[in-house]
Amino acid sequence: MHGHCSLLTATELGPDDFHFSSMNATEDITRYVLGGYHPVIIGDILRSPASSSSYRVMHKLGFGSYATVWLAQKTDASRAFFAIKITIADGLSNRETECLRAVLRECSSNIVTLADAFELHGPNGVHSVLVTDIVAPILSLLSSERSPHWRKKVAYDLTNAIAQLHASGVVHGDLHLGNVGISMPQLSTQDPEDVMQDLDWPELTLVLPTDHRSASPSLPAYVVAPCNMAAYYNKIIAGQGKHEPHAKIFDFGNAHRAGTQPTSFQCAIEACAPESVFARVVEQNENPPIEVPADVWALGAMIYEIFYGSSLFRGVGIRGVMSHMVSLAGAVPSQWEAHLLSAPPPDADAWWGSRRDRLRKACIDDQDTEALIGLLRKVLVLDPSFRPSAKVICRDIWFQKYRKIT
Numbered sequence: 001m002h003g004h005c006s007l008l009t010a011t012e013l014g015p016d017d018f019h020f021s022s023m024n025a026t027e028d029i030t031r032y033v034l035g036g037y038h039p040v041i042i043g044d045i046l047r048s049p050a051s052s053s054s055y056r057v058m059h060k061l062g063f064g065s066y067a068t069v070w071l072a073q074k075t076d077a078s079r080a081f082f083a084i085k086i087t088i089a090d091g092l093s094n095r096e097t098e099c100l101r102a103v104l105r106e107c108s109s110n111i112v113t114l115a116d117a118f119e120l121h122g123p124n125g126v127h128s129v130l131v132t133d134i135v136a137p138i139l140s141l142l143s144s145e146r147s148p149h150w151r152k153k154v155a156y157d158l159t160n161a162i163a164q165l166h167a168s169g170v171v172h173g174d175l176h177l178g179n180v181g182i183s184m185p186q187l188s189t190q191d192p193e194d195v196m197q198d199l200d201w202p203e204l205t206l207v208l209p210t211d212h213r214s215a216s217p218s219l220p221a222y223v224v225a226p227c228n229m230a231a232y233y234n235k236i237i238a239g240q241g242k243h244e245p246h247a248k249i250f251d252f253g254n255a256h257r258a259g260t261q262p263t264s265f266q267c268a269i270e271a272c273a274p275e276s277v278f279a280r281v282v283e284q285n286e287n288p289p290i291e292v293p294a295d296v297w298a299l300g301a302m303i304y305e306i307f308y309g310s311s312l313f314r315g316v317g318i319r320g321v322m323s324h325m326v327s328l329a330g331a332v333p334s335q336w337e338a339h340l341l342s343a344p345p346p347d348a349d350a351w352w353g354s355r356r357d358r359l360r361k362a363c364i365d366d367q368d369t370e371a372l373i374g375l376l377r378k379v380l381v382l383d384p385s386f387r388p389s390a391k392v393i394c395r396d397i398w399f400q401k402y403r404k405i406t
């Protein structure tokens with residue numbers, strides 16, 4: 001791709017201002033500017049003044065709107081692998097570190113462990129760096145071969161994580177399956193050389209400004225496509241016989257103390273709580289509060305997706321979501337009524353009935369399916385004050401049955 005722009009400053013660069021050697025699923029290079037991503041190349045060493053540890057970047061794990069995430073190896077004799085999240089330099093991202101620290105005090109095993117945290121000063125500003133354990137992204141692991149027990153264990157882990165999070169006074173604020181992974185303790189028992197050999201070789205896309213005068217220390221020499229950690233996970237569990245997953249949640253970029261406002265409103269449509277959608281669409285509130293029950297709705301949405309195989313509101317925009325929510329929940333809060341005059345009367349029994357066969361395929365038996373639907377119908381209610389707490393959900397009959405079996 002060739003551009004014709006002769007602009008000189010990195011902040012004014014657009015995608016047409018670069019030559020690309022290949023196009024992959026990588027972050028937007030125009031965000032490598034002041035206040036944006038930190039430029040990283042494979043082999044970079046990041047030093048933590050906090051712990052005096054150093055980490056060598058070996059591969060890419062992923063990226064989001066607020067960060068790039070790298071597979072790194074400690075440079076000491078342990079050569080242990082970690083995930084290193086380098087946030088954008090927006091001056092706000094240290095909230096994530098604070099929230100993870102608060103949660104850590106509760107010793108939650110279903111939340112990524114914060115092993116180290118420090119600030120990184122680079123050409124684009126000051127970035128927060130979070131060093132955590134590595135997980136395999138669950139969305140790449142939810143194939144039809146997963147057993148009902150595997151799915152239920154993940155659902156239980158997520159419920160447990162959220163109960164622990166809420167017990168420490170923290171609201172996650174952006175729960176969806178894109179922020180869930182399966183723990184990989186096996187990484188610490190494998191020979192590090194073997195791990196690197198088993199991962200796909202880093203795929204690089206050169207970042208070459210069309211005009212050499214646009215070259216800037218803000219830009220990395222290349223961007224890296226994330227490695228396929230899910231394929232690696234499948235490979236290492238293949239020889240393990242019966243494998244029980246251990247799910248963990250990550251990305252606390254929108255986490256905040258209960259009763260306080262998140263930095264910004266961020267909500268994956270498939271897991272966005274009805275009260276947030278109502279505030280956004282009807283009350284035109286750009287930054288609605290996100291409280292504990294919103295996480296519980298998101299939990300219900302995630303459990304539904306783990307078993308149904310696709311998300312609650314696939315392909316529905318934020319405006320259409322309200323009528324879909326009414327259909328599945330049945331009871332309509334009084335403040336919603338005035339805004340739903342043209343909607344058909346909700347028939348939640350029919351909504352769930354039409355999904356029963358597909359849910360059954362992922363469940364143990366008919367009874368298990370009914371118990372799952374019963375639980376989801378208790379959780380996915382429009383009025384946040386009627387939603388059970390995650391702690392109560394942990395004790396639900398659907399989980400009790402599971403706990404007896406294993």
Ligand SMILES: Nc1ncnc2c1ncn2[C@@H]1O[C@H](COP(=O)(O)OP(=O)(O)OP(=O)(O)O)[C@@H](O)[C@H]1O
Nearest residue numbers: 061062063064065066067069083133134135251253
């Ligand atoms: N601990 C981890 N282990 C493995 N991969 C990870 C880990 N943390 C993050 N990733 C990968 O990096 C991606 C981006 O991470 P994360 O969601 O924390 O960034 P973000 O910028 O806050 O995202 P968003 O735009 O959703 O807010 C994830 O989708 C995941 O693929």
